[in-house]
Amino acid sequence: MVTGSRREMLGAMGAGMMLASTRSSSAVRPGGKIGYAIVGLGYYATRQIMPNFTGCDHARIVALVSGTPAKLEQYGTEYGIPRTHRYSYADFDRIRDNPDIDAVYIVLPNSMHAEYSIRAAQAGKHVMCEKPMATSVKECEAMIAACRKAGKKLMIGYRSRFEPYNRLAIELARGGHVGPTRMITAEHGFPIKPDQWRLDRPLSGGGSMMDIGIYSLNATRYLTGEEPVEVSAIESTDRSDPRFKTVEDRISFLLRFPSGIVANCISSYSSGHNRYRIAGTQGWIEMEPATSYTGQTMMIRRDNATTPRTVPVPTKNQFAGQLDHLAECILRDETPIVAGEEGLADLRVIEAIYKSAAERTSIRINA
Numbered sequence: 001m002v003t004g005s006r007r008e009m010l011g012a013m014g015a016g017m018m019l020a021s022t023r024s025s026s027a028v029r030p031g032g033k034i035g036y037a038i039v040g041l042g043y044y045a046t047r048q049i050m051p052n053f054t055g056c057d058h059a060r061i062v063a064l065v066s067g068t069p070a071k072l073e074q075y076g077t078e079y080g081i082p083r084t085h086r087y088s089y090a091d092f093d094r095i096r097d098n099p100d101i102d103a104v105y106i107v108l109p110n111s112m113h114a115e116y117s118i119r120a121a122q123a124g125k126h127v128m129c130e131k132p133m134a135t136s137v138k139e140c141e142a143m144i145a146a147c148r149k150a151g152k153k154l155m156i157g158y159r160s161r162f163e164p165y166n167r168l169a170i171e172l173a174r175g176g177h178v179g180p181t182r183m184i185t186a187e188h189g190f191p192i193k194p195d196q197w198r199l200d201r202p203l204s205g206g207g208s209m210m211d212i213g214i215y216s217l218n219a220t221r222y223l224t225g226e227e228p229v230e231v232s233a234i235e236s237t238d239r240s241d242p243r244f245k246t247v248e249d250r251i252s253f254l255l256r257f258p259s260g261i262v263a264n265c266i267s268s269y270s271s272g273h274n275r276y277r278i279a280g281t282q283g284w285i286e287m288e289p290a291t292s293y294t295g296q297t298m299m300i301r302r303d304n305a306t307t308p309r310t311v312p313v314p315t316k317n318q319f320a321g322q323l324d325h326l327a328e329c330i331l332r333d334e335t336p337i338v339a340g341e342e343g344l345a346d347l348r349v350i351e352a353i354y355k356s357a358a359e360r361t362s363i364r365i366n367a
């Protein structure tokens with residue numbers, strides 16, 4: 001019953017033991033931990049990411065970057081960050097001179113991801129960047145090139161890849177637990193509140209698709225291990241709704257993968273969704289919620305029976321797992337499982353989705 005998760009736990013233990021025996025420059029740092037600068041002190045950074053450093057074995061917060069002095073004071077005090085390690089956006093490039101900072105975590109509005117990731121790489125720092133990686137393929141390519149040139153790691157904040165139910169779903173789906181996958185349905189959405197940067201195209205780069213629909217898309221890619229070759233999308237947006245003056249509300253999109261798998265996906269800013277279902281020739285695997293911060297549940301239909309599947313609560317949650325993964329990749333000079341190329345692959349499909357919806361025709365991708 002817990003074979004998958006036990007294997008994952010053993011894998012993680014093995015990685016930890018390897019790390020302990022790896023000589024690296026960070027061995028001289030306090031606790032041998034990689035130091036992160038958090039860039040942008042908004043909701044996700046302060047409520048989800050920063051509190052979860054306590055669960056990390058290889059990562060710690062060493063610096064903060066914000067445009068609001070009161071936030072630097074509040075969180076600087078709370079996390080014991082000295083004034084010398086607190087930066088404004090104007091000061092950002094001075095992180096170059098701070099040897100305690102190994103990596104930055106960009107948690108800014110989407111259209112700022114590329115600029116700050118590139119500046120961080122140029123300052124000699126590794127980069128963790130939130131999803132969506134950027135607002136265009138061109139920006140993603142520039143970020144990858146900048147990090148490569150600087151010899152620095154680039155990882156995208158796809159936290160579900162460190163969440164045990166999603167990891168199990170990948171293993172079961174790709175391993176044919178319910179037969180070869182034929183169809184995937186993936187739905188993500190929430191009714192968005194007005195008056196925020198997510199609804200301002202110059203800052204967000206797009207509407208629900210960039211923000212929450214990307215979870216549907218990314219799930220179809222990690223559950224299949226394939227890249228879609230064709231997309232067909234329909235958008236529906238009430239432009240008289242003050243929230244949707246510059247960005248889209250709902251997009252429904254179909255993806256076809258090289259093996260023939262078809263995925264039927266939903267992205268919405270006006271209805272609540274968080275689920276996916278993998279339908280194979282001999283049953284299905286369903287997750288709801290699928291990609292939330294906590295509370296994932298999995299049901300499996302196989303051999304004429306529908307049963308819940310549980311995974312033991314991990315010692316490290318998805319946030320700490322994600323932060324430690326980049327740290328381990330830095331320490332061991334390895335490539336993150338969700339490197340910049342992963343974010344680029346999503347943006348490539350998102351651009352095709354927007355094109356398909358605008359032109360009302362199906363679009364071939366990577367052709």
Ligand code: NAD
Binds near residue numbers: 040044158197203211
């Ligand atoms: P937020 O609005 O709460 O925080 C954004 C921060 O950026 C704020 O501190 C704000 O002051 C700062 N900022 C700097 N310049 C700004 C400008 N010109 N306009 C607006 N804000 C500016 O947003 P958030 O929810 O924390 O999202 C930040 C990033 O994190 C986004 O890219 C989002 O997609 C991502 N995110 C990821 C997850 C996840 O589960 N992986 C969850 C939430 C958000």
